[in-house]
Amino acid sequence: MLSYNENDITGKLIHNLWAIHHVMCSISGGRAGQKRILTILLRNGTVTQAELTEHLGIHPGSASEVLSKLENSGLIHREENRADRRTIDICLTEKGKAEAEIALAQREQAKKEMFSVLSEKEQAELLALLEKLMADWNTRYARQAERGRK
Incomplete structure (x- = not known):
């Protein structure tokens, strides 16, 4: 397995979000x-x-x-x-x-x-962070997302 730079927090975030995406696609049967x-x-x-x-x-x-x-x-x-x-x-x-x-x-x-590994408080904190991130990304990357849907 490829490792990532321990000091590159954004790289680690992206790596983990991709891994989460793949697990969720696997569980749900894909898009x-x-x-x-x-x-x-x-x-x-x-x-x-x-x-x-x-x-x-x-x-x-x-x-x-x-x-x-x-x-x-x-x-x-x-x-x-x-x-x-x-x-x-x-x-x-x-x-x-x-x-x-x-x-x-x-x-x-x-x-x-x-999400059973997280307490209810941790789940609420994670949700708040993800919603904050998505609100920014929906504005920041709106044009790119539209092109991807066409």
Whole structure:
């Protein structure tokens, strides 16, 4: 494993934030993972493919690929929207609902465990620091974030 400079605190922060990102993606199944899509559908019911793509922050082609896998596995059903034939509605099948409930339970358990090493006071302090950081970053890097979504 590569080491980082013990005196470079910002480098260590970035290194740890990247490591946290990778753990969280692994736990949640990634930004557009099948389990994440199933849980979104479980929570929201029928959604359009465009709504799902926007919510996930991914390109339509990437969403289509994952959705095809889910459909081929019998977990979702896609059909034309009755009001607008250009729109595709996505909903869970019964098999998909069962899988989504399992995935959601696993995610909820992981959420409980993830911060259990911290006291409630430490969790509140960490949250306050992260919110302060994100407020600054949302202003400072807004243009770069917009370009990354396109």
